[in-house]
Amino acid sequence: MTSFDASPSSAAQPEPDTRRLRMVRLLLPLLVLAAGVVLWELVVRLNNIPAYVLPGPGAVFRTLVQDWPVLSQSLLTTLLTTLEGFVAAGIGGIILAVLFNQSKWLEYSLFPYAVILQVTPVIAIAPLLLIYLPQQTAVVVCAWIVAFFPVLSNTTLGLNSVDRNLAGLFQLYGASRIQTLRYLKLPSALPFILAGLRIAGGLSLIGAVVAEIAAGSAGAGSGLAYRIAESGYRLNIPRMFAALLLLSAAGIVIYGLLALASHLMLRHWHESALGKEN
Amino acid sequence: MAGPAALSESAAAPAGAAVSLRGVTKVYDSGLLALGPLDLDVRSGEFVSLLGPSGCGKSTALRLIAGLKAPTSGSVGVSHHSGQARAGHSNGFAIGFVFQEPTLMPWTSVRENVRLPLKLAHASLAESDARVREALAQVGLTEFADAYPRELSGGMKMRVSLARALVTDPDILLMDEPFAALDEITRFRLNNDLLSVWRNLRKTVIFVTHSVFESVYLSQRVIVMTSRPGRLSTEIRIDTPEPRGEDFRTSAAYAAYCRMVSNALAPSYAGQSGS
Numbered sequence: 011m012t013s014f015d016a017s018p019s020s021a022a023q024p025e026p027d028t029r030r031l032r033m034v035r036l037l038l039p040l041l042v043l044a045a046g047v048v049l050w051e052l053v054v055r056l057n058n059i060p061a062y063v064l065p066g067p068g069a070v071f072r073t074l075v076q077d078w079p080v081l082s083q084s085l086l087t088t089l090l091t092t093l094e095g096f097v098a099a100g101i102g103g104i105i106l107a108v109l110f111n112q113s114k115w116l117e118y119s120l121f122p123y124a125v126i127l128q129v130t131p132v133i134a135i136a137p138l139l140l141i142y143l144p145q146q147t148a149v150v151v152c153a154w155i156v157a158f159f160p161v162l163s164n165t166t167l168g169l170n171s172v173d174r175n176l177a178g179l180f181q182l183y184g185a186s187r188i189q190t191l192r193y194l195k196l197p198s199a200l201p202f203i204l205a206g207l208r209i210a211g212g213l214s215l216i217g218a219v220v221a222e223i224a225a226g227s228a229g230a231g232s233g234l235a236y237r238i239a240e241s242g243y244r245l246n247i248p249r250m251f252a253a254l255l256l257l258s259a260a261g262i263v264i265y266g267l268l269a270l271a272s273h274l275m276l277r278h279w280h281e282s283a284l285g286k287e288n
Numbered sequence: 289m290a291g292p293a294a295l296s297e298s299a300a301a302p303a304g305a306a307v308s309l310r311g312v313t314k315v316y317d318s319g320l321l322a323l324g325p326l327d328l329d330v331r332s333g334e335f336v337s338l339l340g341p342s343g344c345g346k347s348t349a350l351r352l353i354a355g356l357k358a359p360t361s362g363s364v365g366v367s368h369h370s371g372q373a374r375a376g377h378s379n380g381f382a383i384g385f386v387f388q389e390p391t392l393m394p395w396t397s398v399r400e401n402v403r404l405p406l407k408l409a410h411a412s413l414a415e416s417d418a419r420v421r422e423a424l425a426q427v428g429l430t431e432f433a434d435a436y437p438r439e440l441s442g443g444m445k446m447r448v449s450l451a452r453a454l455v456t457d458p459d460i461l462l463m464d465e466p467f468a469a470l471d472e473i474t475r476f477r478l479n480n481d482l483l484s485v486w487r488n489l490r491k492t493v494i495f496v497t498h499s500v501f502e503s504v505y506l507s508q509r510v511i512v513m514t515s516r517p518g519r520l521s522t523e524i525r526i527d528t529p530e531p532r533g534e535d536f537r538t539s540a541a542y543a544a545y546c547r548m549v550s551n552a553l554a555p556s557y558a559g560q561s562g563s
Contacts, residue, residue, distance in 0.1 A: 175391040183408045197395045279394040
């Protein structure tokens with residue numbers, strides 16, 4: 011009965027050409043990086059620039075190794091803040107979006123304030139938060155404020171992008187609200203939610219850093235951003251660069267992990283996670 | 289056969305009316321009269337096609353019957369044959385709906401797609417397993433239960449959609465141009481498969497199409513609708529010995545019926561420029 015139909019297409023094997031292309035895409039940025047590092051080192055050496063003005067990559071790397079005990083502690087602090095802000099943003103954004111989806115009244119009442127929270131620069135809110143909240147809480151709240159909006163707006167978009175016919179089907183079979191949410195809306199919103207979370211990951215790091223900088227002058231911080239500010243005051247420029255390097259690396263790792271998680275969750279069905287041939 | 293007489297007969301007749309529409313109209317929010325007034329009776333076990341130009345409201349009629357939309361005026365009657373056993377369930381258990389697109393959930397397997405109506409009705413896993421297997425067998429997709437929709441061809445996706453409509457063992461099957469997007473060969477095969485499902489299970493089928501050839505090949509009765517607002521224009525019985533097969537498709541009788549239906553349909557297109 012089915013012989014005339016095409017058999018299911020198996021996952022396409024990467025052709026040699028695509029594999030070479032992937033290698034090129036991996037190698038080119040690395041090449042640019044290497045060239046940049048070499049150029050940087052050359053500029054510093056040839057011009058005899060002192061380390062307190064512009065340290066060469068070698069000096070930065072040495073500082074990174076020497077100061078690792080201090081820097082790793084700070085990295086952990088910042089990562090913890092980022093993680094807390096991210097989790098709060100993820101949970102808060104998704105729950106709020108689901109509530110908005112269930113009740114238009116709630117959406118109309120609260121959505122404008124979510125937008126206001128988003129468009130007000132967090133760097134301007136942070137000092138206020140630091141006055142009213144304990145420092146650690148204030149920093150997490152900053153990370154949350156920056157990161158929750160993309161989750162909220164993407165999830166809202168996803169929940170509203172349900173296939174009309176599928177929605178009709180659920181209606182036909184008398185699905186309850188909870189069933190529709192669980193079996194239809196959330197799964198179809200998943201790619202949107204994951205995209206929102208991917209943005210939120212980077213943003214919660216930014217939020218944490220902004221809050222740490224704002225809190226820096228207030229004292230007791232020990233995150234990476236605080237280290238940067240502190241090293242700046244002490245003209246310890248190599249350490250500033252080392253801390254900055256760690257922040258970038260943290261951002262890249264966060265993005266990579268979230269992209270990987272997203273890929274693993276969508277690889278069976280979503281266009282974004284499928285090969286181009288399919 | 290259509291008309292008030294059919295309804296009054298239905299109470300006594302062993303095969304009663306499965307669906308009856310009385311003076312049904314549908315006005316869109318824009319104020320446009322899309323459908324009707326429409327009277328329609330479909331006997332239980334009958335295969336009826338609604339044929340008409342695009343936008344004549346035939347899909348709307350189907351959605352009204354399914355209860356997906358409410359009519360602006362008139363009444364929509366759907367009889368629940370094995371109603372007692374299914375009390376408490378919505379129309380969904382008496383009606384299976386096949387959309388123009390396969391309308392599958394891309395995030396889950398064929399098996400779970402077909403299981404959906406049972407899952408929504410809180411059927412036990414053991415019970416639904418058996419029925420899902422049976423429905424997949426009916427459309428010849430047993431081996432593809434674990435595949436994801438994207439791995440299937442257009443025709444196979446449509447079969448999954450059909451299996452999902454059959455899994456609740458509905459009395460009435462509503463099909464909204466289900467094969468319109470398929471290539472001709474696949475469409476012919478699915479036509480034959482649908483006919484064999486219909487012969488075996490004796491569902492009432494209301495089949496919306498804009499293909500003259502398809503409507504004649506499949507139905508016992510072709511109902512030609514006028515352009516907007518959609519009204520009943522003509523109805524033509526296709527009296528031909530069962531079972532139909534590829535022989536019928538090439539027969540003189542088939543060609544004659546197609547000509548008859550085409551002629552009946554022509555006025556519906558009159559005045560439409562560019563069609």
